[in-house]
Amino acid sequence: MILPNNGKVIVFDDKIEDVHKLLSLLSKEKIAYLYYHDEYGNDLPAEPVENVRLVFLDLELVTNGSNSKNIIAPIAQRLKTSLVPNNLYILIYWSTKENKYREELEREFENGLKDYKPLKILTLDKAKANDEDGFSYIRAELIKGIKQFSALTSFLFWESSVNNAAGSITNQICSIFFRDDKWDTNMSGLLYQLAKGQAGSDAIKGLDKFQLLELAADVFNANLVESVEKKFQSVLRSINLEEIKQSGSGMSTDEKNNLHTKIHLLYSSSGFNHFYPGNLYIMDINAIGKEIIQRNLKEDSKKTLNKQNTRLVCIDLTPACDYAQEKNYSRMAYGVLFPKEISKKNLKGGDFRYDACPLMKFDDYSFLLIDFRCVRSFTKDEFLFKFSEQTKYRLRSSLLLDIEAQLANHVNRPGIITF
Numbered sequence: 001m002i003l004p005n006n007g008k009v010i011v012f013d014d015k016i017e018d019v020h021k022l023l024s025l026l027s028k029e030k031i032a033y034l035y036y037h038d039e040y041g042n043d044l045p046a047e048p049v050e051n052v053r054l055v056f057l058d059l060e061l062v063t064n065g066s067n068s069k070n071i072i073a074p075i076a077q078r079l080k081t082s083l084v085p086n087n088l089y090i091l092i093y094w095s096t097k098e099n100k101y102r103e104e105l106e107r108e109f110e111n112g113l114k115d116y117k118p119l120k121i122l123t124l125d126k127a128k129a130n131d132e133d134g135f136s137y138i139r140a141e142l143i144k145g146i147k148q149f150s151a152l153t154s155f156l157f158w159e160s161s162v163n164n165a166a167g168s169i170t171n172q173i174c175s176i177f178f179r180d181d182k183w184d185t186n187m188s189g190l191l192y193q194l195a196k197g198q199a200g201s202d203a204i205k206g207l208d209k210f211q212l213l214e215l216a217a218d219v220f221n222a223n224l225v226e227s228v229e230k231k232f233q234s235v236l237r238s239i240n241l242e243e244i245k246q247s248g249s250g251m252s253t254d255e256k257n258n259l260h261t262k263i264h265l266l267y268s269s270s271g272f273n274h275f276y277p278g279n280l281y282i283m284d285i286n287a288i289g290k291e292i293i294q295r296n297l298k299e300d301s302k303k304t305l306n307k308q309n310t311r312l313v314c315i316d317l318t319p320a321c322d323y324a325q326e327k328n329y330s331r332m333a334y335g336v337l338f339p340k341e342i343s344k345k346n347l348k349g350g351d352f353r354y355d356a357c358p359l360m361k362f363d364d365y366s367f368l369l370i371d372f373r374c375v376r377s378f379t380k381d382e383f384l385f386k387f388s389e390q391t392k393y394r395l396r397s398s399l400l401l402d403i404e405a406q407l408a409n410h411v412n413r414p415g416i417i418t419f
Helices: 016-028 068-082 098-108 134-147 150-174 183-199 209-238 253-264 287-296 299-304 320-324 380-386 397-411
Strands: 009-012 034-036 054-057 090-095 120-125 265-267 279-283 311-316 330-339 365-378 393-395
Touching (some): 068 098, 090 134, 183 209, 253 265, 287 311, 311 365, 330 380, 365 397, 393 397
Antiparallel strands (some): 330 365
16 A cells, blocks of 8 residues: 555546556555546536545646646646645646746745645656556655655544544444345434434434434444544554654644644534534623632733633533433533633632633634533523524533533532641
């Protein structure tokens, strides 16, 4: 295997005879690819392809390219149509005209195509690739080129493991029933039983088909993590990985905060559905917010706060099973989003709060504090009245579990007497 078989490879070339050996090699390595060859771009996808990692590009895609502008324009059209902006990929020049047009294209990557700039640009000599021993040349050059990106390759193999793990779960579950004319009916019944097992016999009544499917999918998702771990471990030793170590000057503060945001916080521009653990609602400061500030912040730190840089938050800590069984309540914990200049050193003493959140980006980078003395329960109607708009933020499960664990410790703290 020279590349992970994650199926995110695109080949642009208008002449099938020029890419025959390349496509044969990708097929031999079980690497799925998308091949676009129409000179007018009529075969390009209706929507961009997500998570493309490798692009083979013939620099001369049109026959009337008398100047570099006529050459670059079709390339730009193809990249913008086929790739998602800011997609992380390696571009491989696949051309006999590299020296003629490469400089012009790379200038364009700094200007009009900056949102489609590749991580790295490599080269394959099309003439050598089409020689008698072209097959060996392509293989050797790909291995040499990909070796330079061992960290990226690790992620690519992990992506492949996720894809293969999901496929294995599908095969295992869908193979339970005999493949006859009753198979689809039986599978529909299985999905219903899985949903029923998640929600319970009473709560499942009245749910529509999409709610039932969402509950059934929770079972698949619960099995996916273990399957991914198993698949990844099976390919782990085959990754050509350089030593993993601290290098350079390390991560900047902004890079660390950006990483914290990605691993601890989910964002949806369209908003998340109500009644889901981890949903985080952001509101203007009110009496509860002022009380939390007064109780937790040192006096000299309060001077930097105002209505624009400080917000009230409320996090949904309701167990998922309670929502599935429709127990008609939501357990919410109040807190405050402070500006990034506020940190633990600005807080008063106390073990009645959660203050271990790293800086994460909401509207701006902010410090999140949860006060366990401000936990409330609301009925469904009360909840929808107080939080009528869908939230755009949801805490990921690892951070949510840590908050819940500390809250449980606070509630169950026995206390001791000392003299």
